[in-house]
Amino acid sequence: MDIFANLLHGFAIAASPLNLFFCLIGALLGTLIGVLPGIGPVATIAMLLPITFNLEPVSALIMLAGIFYGAQYGGSTTAILVNMPGEASSVVTAIDGYQMARRGRAGPALAIAAIGSFIAGSFATILVAVLGAPLTRAAQQFGPAEYFSLMVLGLIAAIVLASGSVIKAIGMVFLGLLLGTVGTDIETGQERMTFGIPELSDGIGFVTIAMGVFGIAEILKNLEQTLSRTVLNQKITGLMPTLRDMKEAAPAIARGTVLGSILGVLPGGGATLSAFAAYSLEKKVSKNKAEFGRGAIAGVAAPESANNAGAQTSFIPLLTLGIPPNAVMALMVGALTIHGITPGPQVMTKQPDLFWGLIASMWIGNVMLVIINLPLVGLWVKLLQVPYRLLFPAILLFCGIGVYSLNNSAFDIFAVAAFGLFGYVLLKFGFEGAPLLLGFVLSPLLEENLRRALRLSRGDPWVFLERPISATLLAVCVLLLVIVLLPSIRSKREEVFKEE
C-alpha cells in the first residue's frame, strides 16, 4: 500500500534529529502552556510565528503542531489536580477528574487521560494518512467556483459550530474579510484602503492581527481576574488504573476517539467541541449516570480522547483542501504562507516531505507526551506557582521582539498594540476572535476565487449554482444557517454551550 510507504517516508523525515528536537520543543511548550491557565495554544502559536520564519517549513509545522496537541495533554493535568482547566478543551475533564483526585485517585485519572489521549492520537494520525489522498484528489477537481463555495461553507460552519452569538460571529467574519482586503489589488496593482500608509501597501500583517487579538488581548483579560491558585497538596499514589478502571474506560475511549475524529474535521470543530460532545455522549450512554460528576473514570477518558483526536484531525481540511477549520489552523496557514507554501491539495503532491513528515511527527509527539506527562506530573504542577507578575511582562517583551524581527519595523509593534486593545474590547463585548481570524485568512483566497470564477463565467453569478458541487456546498450553507436560526434549536444550542 502507498500509505505505508508514505508513512514510512514521513517517519524518516520526522525522526531526523533536528525534527525530533522541534517536536520535543513543541510538545514541551504545549504542555507548559496547557498547564498554565490563561495562555492557550492560539496565543502561543501566534507569538511564535516570527521564530518559525528562519526554520525549515517542516520543522516549523512540526513544532507548532506539537504545541497544539501538547496543550491538550497539559490542560488535563491541571484540570484533574487543581480543578483549573488549562485549556477550554479540558473544562469537562475537570468535572470528574477533580472529583477523582479528591478521592485520592488522581494517579489513575491522569494515567487514563494520557492513555486515552495517546490511543486517540494514534487513531487520528492513521485517519489523517488514510483520508489525505482521496480528499486531495477530490479537491484537485475543484475549480474557482467550487473553491469559493467551499470557503463560504467553511466560514458559515465555523460560525454555526462556535459558541456565542451567531450574529456577532457573522459580524466578525465580515470584519475579518474586510481587513483582508487592505493592501494592493492583486489584479491591477492599485492600493486599496491603505490611506497612503506605505506599511499597509502589502496588507495588514497576519502575525500582527493574530498576536494582538489573541496574545495581547488574552493577557489583558487575565490581568482583570485575580487568579487564585491553590494546589492540592496531595501525594499522587498508584499511577496505574485498576483492571476495573480499564474496563470502564475502554469503551469511553473508543467512543471519544471516533466522535472527536469526526468533529475535528468539521469547520468550527476541533478540540473543544469534541471534548464537550464526547462528555455529553458518555453521560447519555452510561449505565451508571449517577457516577458522573462524582468521579467517573469514563467522564475523564472520553473527553480527553476526543479533544486529542479532534486536535489532530482538524489538520485534515487544512492539508487537503487548504481550508482552516479553526483558529489554530488559521495560524498554520500563516506559518505555511510565510514559507511560500499555499495550503491546499498541492501540498501533498508538491511537498510530500512536509505532509507526511508532519503526520508522522504527530504520532512521535504523542509518544513523547505520554513520557513527558506521566513521570513529570509533579514538575508541571509546580509551574503553577510561577507568579503572573513575572510571566506576563516576559510574554509581552517576547511578543514585541518577535513582531519587530519580522520586518524590522516599529510600525508593526504599534499595530500589535492597537490590535491588542481592539481584541480586548472585542472580548469585553462578547465577540470572538476566531471568526475574525478565519475571515482574515480566507479573505484573499475568497476574493481571488470569486473574481476568477466570475471571469470564467464572463460575469454571470449563476455559475455558483450551475456547477453541481458548488451548488451543493452553498445549499449546505443555507441549511446550516436555517437550522441554527430556528428558535427551538437556538435555545438548545445555547444550552449546550452553557457548560462552557
Next chain:
Amino acid sequence: MSKRWVAALAVGVMATVAAVAPAAAQMFPTRPVTVVVPFAAGGPTDVMARILGQRMSRTLGQSVVVENVTGAGGTIGVTRVSRSPADGYTLLVGHLGTQVANMALYRTVTYDADRDFEPIGTIGTNPQILVVRRTLEATTYADFITWLRANRERASFGSAGVGSMAHVAAILFFSQVTGTGGQHIPYRGTGPAMNDLVAGQFDFMFDQSVNAVPQIQAGTIKPLAITTARRFAVVPDVPTFAEVGLPVFELGVWNSLFAPRNTPQPVLERLHAAYLEAMADEAVSKRLADLGADVPTPDQRTREALRQRVRADMERWIPIIRAAGATVE
C-alpha cells in the same frame, strides 16, 4: 594648508576607503539574504530563483531565503524590492515581463526597471510554449486556430497576472492571429495557473518552458508551438512558431537577479561572484537545462551584459506591446 598636505590627506582618505570597502564586502553577508520572487511558489521564476539561491548560499555562507511577494503581474514584488534598503539583503528575481513589458503595460508604473535596479546576472532564459488543456479537441496548432476562431466567446486563457509574460504573449498572439481572443484569467503566477490548466478550468496558456515541460512530459497538457528559432531539445516534437507560420513570435523570457539601486559596489561584486560560482557549477546548469531553460554562456554572465539586455529589450518590446494596444489601468 600646503599642497603636499592636501595630497597626503587625499592619499590617506583614498587608502582608508580602499581598505575599508573590501573589508565591508568581506563581511557581507552577516545575516540571511532574502530573494523576492514576484510570482507564486512553484512557478518558473520561483523554481529558478530557488535553484540559484541554494547554490549561492553555499558561497555566501548565509542562507538565501526565497520570499514570494505576488500579485498584479509581479509589480507588487518588484515595487517592494525597489523600495527596500540597498544593502544587498533584499534582492529580486525579475524577468522580461516585470522589468520590460510592465513598463509598457501599466499606465502608472511604480518603479523604473532600468534606473531602480542594479543588474547582477541572468539565471536562464525560457522559451514560451503554447499549451492547451488535455481535453481540448484541437491537437495541432492549425486545429487550435480554427477552434479559437469558432469559440471566441467561450475561450479562456490563464496567466501569471495582468502584464505578466503569459499575458503579454497572449496579447501579441491575438494581435497577430485572431484579432480578438478569449477571456483572461489572471493568477498569482503560472504555478497555480498550471494546476487549473491541468484540471481543465481554462483552455490555454503561454507558459515558460521550465513550468510547462514537466507537465508536457507527464502528458497532462498538450503543447502546440514554441517560441524558439529552432526546435527545442527537451521537447523535440513541438513545432516552432516559425514552422506553423508565425515567424515574428520568437522570444525568450530571461529570469535575472537584481539588487536595488545604490547598493554598494563591493556588495554587488560579492553577490556577482557568488552568482558566477553558482552558474559555473555543473549541477546547477544541468538542472536548469533539464527543466528547459537556456543557461547563459560565460560571456553573457557579466553585470553589463544584463544591463544591456534590459535596455535592448525595452527598445524592442515596448513599441510592439504599445502597438498591440494593451494597457492596464
